[in-house]
Amino acid sequence: MRRASVSISSNIAEGFERNTNREFIRFLYISKASAGEVRSQLYLALDLGYLEEKEFILLKEKIENISKMLSGFIKYLDK
Numbered sequence: 001m002r003r004a005s006v007s008i009s010s011n012i013a014e015g016f017e018r019n020t021n022r023e024f025i026r027f028l029y030i031s032k033a034s035a036g037e038v039r040s041q042l043y044l045a046l047d048l049g050y051l052e053e054k055e056f057i058l059l060k061e062k063i064e065n066i067s068k069m070l071s072g073f074i075k076y077l078d079k
Helices: 002-017 021-047 053-077
Strands: none
Touching: 002 021, 021 053
8 A cells, every 4th residue: 555655646756757748647647546556455454454444434535535636637737
């Protein structure tokens, strides 16, 4: 879960350094996929008893918001 969450910001930074919107958008999609990976791992952690329901809900909401922000940013850059 740590690697997937670090991958989100790392791919944003890498895409930004590519200096083209097309490449940046590609890396934003990769970041969004990593957010989906974190969300999946949160469900697994809940099912395996590593997280309590309250903690799961809070973290799930945060990663969903990150995913939504990435989608919005992608749409903005794609115009």
